[in-house]
Amino acid sequence: xxxxxxxxxxxxxxxxxxxxxxxxxxxxxxxxxxxxxxxxxxxxxxxxxxxxxxxxxxxxxxxxxxxxxxxxxxxxxxxxxxxxxxxxxxxxxxxxxxxxxxxxxxxxxxxxxxxxxxxxxxxxxxxxxxxxxxxxxxxxxxxxxxxxxxxxxxxxxxxxxxxxxxxxxxxxxxxxxxxxxx
Amino acid sequence: xxxxxxxxxxxxxxxxxxxxxxxxxxxxxxxxxxxxxxxxxxxxxxxxxxxxxxxxxxxxxxxxxxxxxxxxxxxxxxxxxxxxxxxxxxxxxxxx
Numbered sequence: 001x002x003x004x005x006x007x008x009x010x011x012x013x014x015x016x017x018x019x020x021x022x023x024x025x026x027x028x029x030x031x032x033x034x035x036x037x038x039x040x041x042x043x044x045x046x047x048x049x050x051x052x053x054x055x056x057x058x059x060x061x062x063x064x065x066x067x068x069x070x071x072x073x074x075x076x077x078x079x080x081x082x083x084x085x086x087x088x089x090x091x092x093x094x095x096x097x098x099x100x101x102x103x104x105x106x107x108x109x110x111x112x113x114x115x116x117x118x119x120x121x122x123x124x125x126x127x128x129x130x131x132x133x134x135x136x137x138x139x140x141x142x143x144x145x146x147x148x149x150x151x152x153x154x155x156x157x158x159x160x161x162x163x164x165x166x167x168x169x170x171x172x173x174x175x176x177x178x179x180x181x182x
Numbered sequence: 183x184x185x186x187x188x189x190x191x192x193x194x195x196x197x198x199x200x201x202x203x204x205x206x207x208x209x210x211x212x213x214x215x216x217x218x219x220x221x222x223x224x225x226x227x228x229x230x231x232x233x234x235x236x237x238x239x240x241x242x243x244x245x246x247x248x249x250x251x252x253x254x255x256x257x258x259x260x261x262x263x264x265x266x267x268x269x270x271x272x273x274x275x276x277x278x
Contacts, residue, residue, distance in 0.1 A: 135278065
């Protein structure tokens with residue numbers, strides 16, 4: 001079975017940002033470059049003494065293999081609802097003031113932002129913890145997939161889950177590449 | 183984004199990441215009704231090898247809800263996929 005067209009895999013991505021925003025929560029999946037400043041502005045509040053911003057950028061290597069490009073695809077309606085549920089649970093668990101989570105879809109050039117998480121809370125401890133936990137939960141659960149294309153053209157679907165194999169996108173059959181949590 | 187609505191007597195199935203690589207498509211329509219516990223066997227018939235290579239590490243959603251159909255005594259072993267349902271094969275995720 002040939003699955004070679006997948007080395008040119010172009011994910012089915014929305015052409016406009018998909019957002020869900022309430023007073024305290026902003027969730028966004030977007031084909032556009034991420035705007036960390038606008039996420040920060042969203043969470044900033046006079047009642048919050050601490051704002052924590054996490055910016056995840058795409059790395060140029062995986063296990064020392066040079067990565068030439070990355071693309072994210074998602075099951076958008078489900079990913080939106082999972083992100084929203086993570087955000088609301090962080091909000092109540094850590095008594096945050098506000099939280100914003102924004103993820104890139106489609107091609108993401110090396111070194112550019114793929115995820116932005118901004119949280120605000122009355123005090124810094126809660127903000128630090130919530131920022132970290134929101135990221136870990138997102139990496140574990142949100143229905144988004146990263147295709148890493150290595151120099152030479154080969155693509156690998158990454159898996160964040162520890163011990164799970166990544167599948168070469170242009171083989172999909174017998175060859176598998178080990179992946180591990182970053 | 184959303185695939186065309188399933189024709190009558192069919193449900194939609196969406197393939198992501200490794201599942202779309204192996205099937206070489208992002209979605210298709212399959213005949214309904216189908217007992218959910220027979221889904222993987224049905225896909226294996228259509229795409230030999232998919233069960234071991236992809237499905238064994240995948241979750242399944244029906245109409246955006248995760249369902250547990252993989253084992254004989256699974257809670258939703260009796261679930262029937264109906265006409266018009268949207269089923270998705272969810273490989274291990276890799277956001278961030």
